[in-house]
Amino acid sequence: MNMTITTVTGNISPEQLGPTLMHEHVFVQYGGPSSPYSTPGEVFDELVASCTVAIDQMKRYGVRTVVDPTTVDLGRNIPLLVALSTTTSFQIICATGIYSTAVYRRMRDRSGGPAAIADLFVRELTQGIDGSGVRAGIIKVATGAQRITDDERELLEVAAHTAYVTGAPVITHTEGMHGEEQQRILISGGVSPERIIIGHSCLSRDFNYHRRIIEAGSYLAFDRFGMPDMPDEVRVASLHALIAAGFTSRLVVSHDSVWHWVDGPVMGTGAYRNWKPTNFFERIIPMLQYCGVHDADITALLVDNPRRFFSSTHSGGNFSPIV
Numbered sequence: 001m002n003m004t005i006t007t008v009t010g011n012i013s014p015e016q017l018g019p020t021l022m023h024e025h026v027f028v029q030y031g032g033p034s035s036p037y038s039t040p041g042e043v044f045d046e047l048v049a050s051c052t053v054a055i056d057q058m059k060r061y062g063v064r065t066v067v068d069p070t071t072v073d074l075g076r077n078i079p080l081l082v083a084l085s086t087t088t089s090f091q092i093i094c095a096t097g098i099y100s101t102a103v104y105r106r107m108r109d110r111s112g113g114p115a116a117i118a119d120l121f122v123r124e125l126t127q128g129i130d131g132s133g134v135r136a137g138i139i140k141v142a143t144g145a146q147r148i149t150d151d152e153r154e155l156l157e158v159a160a161h162t163a164y165v166t167g168a169p170v171i172t173h174t175e176g177m178h179g180e181e182q183q184r185i186l187i188s189g190g191v192s193p194e195r196i197i198i199g200h201s202c203l204s205r206d207f208n209y210h211r212r213i214i215e216a217g218s219y220l221a222f223d224r225f226g227m228p229d230m231p232d233e234v235r236v237a238s239l240h241a242l243i244a245a246g247f248t249s250r251l252v253v254s255h256d257s258v259w260h261w262v263d264g265p266v267m268g269t270g271a272y273r274n275w276k277p278t279n280f281f282e283r284i285i286p287m288l289q290y291c292g293v294h295d296a297d298i299t300a301l302l303v304d305n306p307r308r309f310f311s312s313t314h315s316g317g318n319f320s321p322i323v
């Protein structure tokens, strides 16, 4: 049973979650974080200050929690997350997982196979990350635009095994496709469908694809509001169609923003001007209201659904080890 939620500063109850953005990145650096960004000093202090501005802006809209699904190979920066959460009292849930299959292959082959990677994920969820005592609260896994590769499938099975053993929930990256296959692999590995969020589902405009994933019991994340890969009006139309069809309770929202991306785009500027963690409140809620979406539905997206997702349980126990 897993009724407590693990944040970077400790456990909270589902009621403490509050308005939650389900997919934002505090910091990204491929292969990082490099030392100036993750150890005390001027660069680190500047990073804390700039990320605190983003948190203060979210707080003005009532946001209490973000899920940061940055994996180890994307620069998951535990000292930064802890410093921010401690100084701002803002809740951050961090992830275990591996994003790149090339990194997965390397780590797997070095460590002795998929079971060793599962052990690492379990340790990060139950004991702590890199000896910090900070535990991950969710498992992140990804697939690309081509068909799901053998390595991606294997990593999904590792994630499923980890979820089954620990009871931790799973959040995925998709390119707006293959969400159903992700769901099937995770469920056949013993994960309850209601412990799965199929990420970046707003990249698909296919109502029936969305409907099938929801009807099989999982959540869809409309989690790229403001990203210039698609007009927000298109995401809103898809989201509205699902709400109008009665599927509100299986939808969560976010921006996939990156508050500091080393050698990456700067959020809130140029083509990325709407890509920031307040976009949902500033632009998307008014669009939804214009479509006739009620306040209770918006509250469901931000509060009720994250709380239910993190509160649900699935039975662990008699798992078979990965061979």
Ligand SMILES: [Zn+2]
Pocket: 023, 025, 069, 256
């Ligand atoms: Zn992301």
